[in-house]
Amino acid sequence: MTDLSGRISIGDVGLSLLLVAVAIAISRGRKADLERDIVVATFRSFVQLLAVGFVLDYVFGGHAWLTPVVLAVMIVTATLTSGARGRRVPGAHGIALASIGAATAGTLGVLLALRIVPFAARAAIPLGSMIISNAMNTTSLTMSRLRDDLASHRREVEARLSLGQTAAEASRPWHRAAVRTGTIPVVDQTKVVGLVALPGVMTGMLLAGASPSSAIRLQLVVMYMLLGGNAFAALVAGHLTVRRLFTAHHQLIRSLARS
């Protein structure tokens, strides 16, 4: 069986930069004006992954107690990113922290508690990172969509409120749509898995020499984990966003009512 895991040298990485040169040449030839972005992305990915590699080598090398710290740094970074994306929602950072935190604790917690994955840094960190990055996207989408929909439908929302509906009732159609928007990408991805593209975990395991059947089993666990994590994130983000966009007296907040 071909195992690529230990065969990629730094020289091989350097050679693969040829493909980046091709991308730059195409961008220049087509006047896409992306050369600078490609160079920045290449440089950033190199530095970031190199740094993460050192950190993971250190944590996996007998410092597993740092696992919660690594996960916490990931959650904080995702919170700052998602909070900035949803900045027109008051308290967006708090919402992002709650929903990404709930998704991580809920799904990773279940996987560890049921011993589906071992309680080890080598399992918790990569799986946690997948949950966190997916929950981040879901949270941003849910918050932004809900805020924008309530702003553009504020007449209808207020008509419902003035008829005596609660904030939860008056926002329900758009709350539902936002939760769908937040979760649909991962649901669709789960539907077509293996048909459109071999997913990342499976590809990684196959390249590392694992048998297809064991690669598939882990990939299934990952897909179901992401489904659960995204649902958690969308649920919490939607609920908290509604709470922040209405007052305790079932009024749309002024910045939205007057937008």
Add this chain to the structure above:
Amino acid sequence: MGVDGDGGRPIVAGFSARIPADGLTAIVGPSGAGKTTLLRLLNRLDDPDDGEVLFEGRDVRSYDVIALRKRVQYVSQVPVTFPGTVADNVGPGNVHGDTAALLTRVGLDPALATRTADRLSVGEAQRMCLARALALGPECLLLDEPTSALDDGSRGGIEALVRSLADEGLTVVMVTHDRRQAEELADRMVTVAPAP
């Protein structure tokens, strides 16, 4: 009583008025004078930044807001239709139980009950919004420029309907920029001027 706008610029400032429970009271003033804001305060879609709004002698903030809104119904200037049929719009929470009778009361053909609400004309939609508000059995009706979106033909019909609701014993508070309309329809007028 006052309400601040964006950047602290007042929308309503130093306003005080007493609206009797009987008949039709018109709130008259030019655009931007804060007339709509006054109605929103009565329905608690907004709260004043200073002062208070009293309903039956009690601060509106001391009532359960959902119960208050059912008693004091607000109908916005532009008719808002919800997805579904006219019956879907008017039916939920209808304390009268009879959608057809309610539609007749606001001058709509009961056969319209099965029509999709967003296919109504503006005048019909305005009447449906009135029916939707009346369905909850309110004691007070707040109408924001109820005829401003209508042509002359529909306008007269809505004016007669509003007058008849007041004559039936409902407290009606109507905002209008049209002083002539207020003089013809209302039992009394409250005039507001733009905040300085």
